[in-house]
Amino acid sequence: MFGSLHTRSHFSFLDGGSSVETLADAAHELGHDALAITDVHGVYAAVRHHRACRRLGIRPLIGIDVPVILQESTCVDLSLLARNAEGYRAICRLSTRLHESKGLTMQELRQHEALGRTELQSCFVILHMLSGPSQHVVAVLDVLQQRGIDELHAGLAHDGRPWAMRRIRAMAELAAERSVPLVAAQDVRYARRDEYAVHDLMVCIREGITIHDPHPLRPVHDRQCLRTEADLQKLIPYPEAFTNVDRIIDECRFDLLPEHITPPAARIPDGRTSGEVLRQMCQDMFDDRYGRVSADVRQRASELLEHELRVIADLELSDFFLVVHEVVQHARMRGIRSSGRGSAANSVVAYVLGITGVCPVEHHLLFERFLHRGRKGTPDIDVDFDSERRGEVLAWMEERFGLEQTAMTATIITYRIRMAIRDAAKALGWPEDTVRALSKSVPGYTNNSVETYRNELAGVIGQIPMLDILIRAASLLLDHPRHLGQHSGGMVLSSKPLETLTPVQRSANGVAVVQFDKDDVEALGLVKFDVLGLRMLACISECIELIERHTGTSPDIDRLELDDAETFETIRSGRTLGIFQIESQGQIHLLAKHQPERFSDLVTEVALFRPGPLQGGMVHPYIARRRGKEPVTFPHPDLEPILSDTLGIVLFQEQVLEIAHRFAGM
Numbered sequence: 100m101f102g103s104l105h106t107r108s109h110f111s112f113l114d115g116g117s118s119v120e121t122l123a124d125a126a127h128e129l130g131h132d133a134l135a136i137t138d139v140h141g142v143y144a145a146v147r148h149h150r151a152c153r154r155l156g157i158r159p160l161i162g163i164d165v166p167v168i169l170q171e172s173t174c175v176d177l178s179l180l181a182r183n184a185e186g187y188r189a190i191c192r193l194s195t196r197l198h199e200s201k202g203l204t205m206q207e208l209r210q211h212e213a214l215g216r217t218e219l220q221s222c223f224v225i226l227h228m229l230s231g232p233s234q235h236v237v238a239v240l241d242v243l244q245q246r247g248i249d250e251l252h253a254g255l256a257h258d259g260r261p262w263a264m265r266r267i268r269a270m271a272e273l274a275a276e277r278s279v280p281l282v283a284a285q286d287v288r289y290a291r292r293d294e295y296a297v298h299d300l301m302v303c304i305r306e307g308i309t310i311h312d313p314h315p316l317r318p319v320h321d322r323q324c325l326r327t328e329a330d331l332q333k334l335i336p337y338p339e340a341f342t343n344v345d346r347i348i349d350e351c352r353f354d355l356l357p358e359h360i361t362p363p364a365a366r367i368p369d370g371r372t373s374g375e376v377l378r379q380m381c382q383d384m385f386d387d388r389y390g391r392v393s394a395d396v397r398q399r400a401s402e403l404l405e406h407e408l409r410v411i412a413d414l415e416l417s418d419f420f421l422v423v424h425e426v427v428q429h430a431r432m433r434g435i436r437s438s439g440r441g442s443a444a445n446s447v448v449a450y451v452l453g454i455t456g457v458c459p460v461e462h463h464l465l466f467e468r469f470l471h472r473g474r475k476g477t478p479d480i481d482v483d484f485d486s487e488r489r490g491e492v493l494a495w496m497e498e499r500f501g502l503e504q505t506a507m508t509a510t511i512i513t514y515r516i517r518m519a520i521r522d523a524a525k526a527l528g529w530p531e532d533t534v535r536a537l538s539k540s541v542p543g544y545t546n547n548s549v550e551t552y553r554n555e556l557a558g559v560i561g562q563i564p565m566l567d568i569l570i571r572a573a574s575l576l577l578d579h580p581r582h583l584g585q586h587s588g589g590m591v592l593s594s595k596p597l598e599t600l601t602p603v604q605r606s607a608n609g610v611a612v613v614q615f616d617k618d619d620v621e622a623l624g625l626v627k628f629d630v631l632g633l634r635m636l637a638c639i640s641e642c643i644e645l646i647e648r649h650t651g652t653s654p655d656i657d658r659l660e661l662d663d664a665e666t667f668e669t670i671r672s673g674r675t676l677g678i679f680q681i682e683s684q685g686q687i688h689l690l691a692k693h694q695p696e697r698f699s700d701l702v703t704e705v706a707l708f709r710p711g712p713l714q715g716g717m718v719h720p721y722i723a724r725r726r727g728k729e730p731v732t733f734p735h736p737d738l739e740p741i742l743s744d745t746l747g748i749v750l751f752q753e754q755v756l757e758i759a760h761r762f763a764g765m
Contacts, residue, residue, distance in 0.1 A: 102133030
């Protein structure tokens with residue numbers, strides 16, 4: 100077997116020019132059996148790497164590059180490859196400790212806990228001689244052997260420079276003296292030769308230089324790409340180095356993506372299970388929600404509750420629902436308003452527990468849109484909290500679940516058109532004033548190509564040959580990761596220390612952040628709970644406070660009548676500025692046409708103003724039917740019970756699901 104063991108993807112943040120998907124495709128085309136991604140200080144690409152390799156039938160290896168700093172500008176590179184789950188955990192712990200530094204110092208290398216003998220028995224360690232004098236490699240090798248790391252290898256790489264063979268022989272001789280096995284570990288920074296340019300551009304951006312400036316870290320050729328085994332055997336004349344590649348690939352057997360979910364641990368009394376506690380809690384709270392409804396609604400809700408509890412138990416998510424209820428209940432006890440939203444509102448369990456405030460039975464909401472036995476990954480429960488007091492909720496959650504088991508989800512900040520033009524222009528050598536004018540000449544958010552804005556860019560610098568180079572350079576950067584960001588509200592909760600599942604690092608404002616975005620977090624089986632801030636809830640809290648201050652009474656805002664005639668008269672008049680979700684000019688215009696008379700009409704109003712109905716041409720037919728200018732018709736008789744509430748027009752996702760179920764048996 101053969102594969103690249105030292106590959107940096109674009110998740111090395113301006114130190115790799117290709118995505119893991121592109122690297123996996125290129126490796127597959129070259130006949131590789133495996134591919135290791137060893138990004139600097141992190142495993143940001145690990146989940147996507149596993150998926151890409153699974154798709155192509157090649158083995159994904161997870162690793163990390165750790166520079167060992169000997170002097171201010173001199174370092175020796177180490178690569179760690181996880182042999183198994185314990186090796187991955189060791190890499191995560193090491194990455195967590197390294198995120199604020201540029202690498203390990205020699206003193207840290209001698210003392211660092213994460214480089215202990217026991218933990219790293221489950222990792223392959225490859226020592227590289229890529230730059231700097233050989234005595235530095237000797238110094239690092241001495242420390243590693245003193246630490247008793249058995250699976251230590253000397254990496255051989257041909258970088259295409261005149262002294263490459265001399266360096267390979269020196270490394271081979273050193274390895275022979277110290278009884279360290281050799282391994283072919285070419286330094287790969289991009290998938291194919293034509294991606295050399297984007298890598299060079301990224302180096303210039305990272306180092307703060309222009310393309311006109313020489314720099315030792317800039318590539319000197321386009322051969323830091325993936326190559327065939329036969330090609331590398333011509334450059335590295337040591338057969339045992341390739342035999343050891345085969346052995347390492349064979350021994351690295353670790354599946355990062357589980358088929359199960361790791362929910363946070365709820366507080367469960369001794370002798371009881373989380374499923375039993377959840378069931379008892381729902382039964383105790385059922386009458387509070389359904390004690391004053393019709394017998395038909397109560398019966399239907401009871402049946403749905405039983406069905407949902409069985410599904411939740413089968414998916415082992417009882418702990419998760421108990422934890423979310425605990426968070427919401429704690430906020431309520433402290434007088435912090437909250438409101439569950441999204442597909443969680445389709446759940447009777449969430450409604451009974453007070454997580455959401457909308458009865459799914461009365462509003463014909465389907466539980467399967469939220470959760471079903473075929474779903475892989477965690478359910479999406481979004482809860483809005485009073486924006487003025489959201490920080491209190493987050494602080495309590497960290498205290499309740501522990502700092503080691505809570506962290507925010509990351510967002511991968513990728514190059515969009517404005518930032519791509521800005522960084523490319525700086526690397527091409529334009530002065531700051533021109534760079535600023537170029538970036539402002541294009542929109543901040545657009546999916547168009549850079550070429551689309553040629554005239555706007557030419558308006559700043561003119562129709563000059565460098566304009567073509569700028570457009571090409573900015574286009575090369577688009578969609579590549581630039582840095583890691585913090586998700587606005589997604590908090591990861593785990594029953595295990597997060598360091599064993601993902602590295603954790605601190606954002607600029609001191610918040611703990613995992614190295615994966617929301618999709619990757621779900622793929623890992625981790626539970627993400629969106630703790631969001633909503634100004635509308637802060638406004639309601641302030642209104643209640645003002646009413647109590649001036650009248651001495653406090654209204655029960657959650658039990659107000661929803662069909663008050665005077666309220667709807669105000670809404671129909673268009674005086675809705677400041678009213679959540681119906682205050683925009685477009686909504687005010689639609690209200691005048693729609694003329695809502697009850698709360699269900701407002702639900703339809705908000706649905707009509709969504710992108711689907713607007714782009715699908717559903718608004719005008721609905722208004723015409725509501726006013727009696729068009730007859731209410733159904734394309735098929737079986738659609739009438741599904742679409743009767745919306746006058747034969749498809750407005751809700753639940754209706755789409757019901758149609759698919761009714762007509763296609765899905």
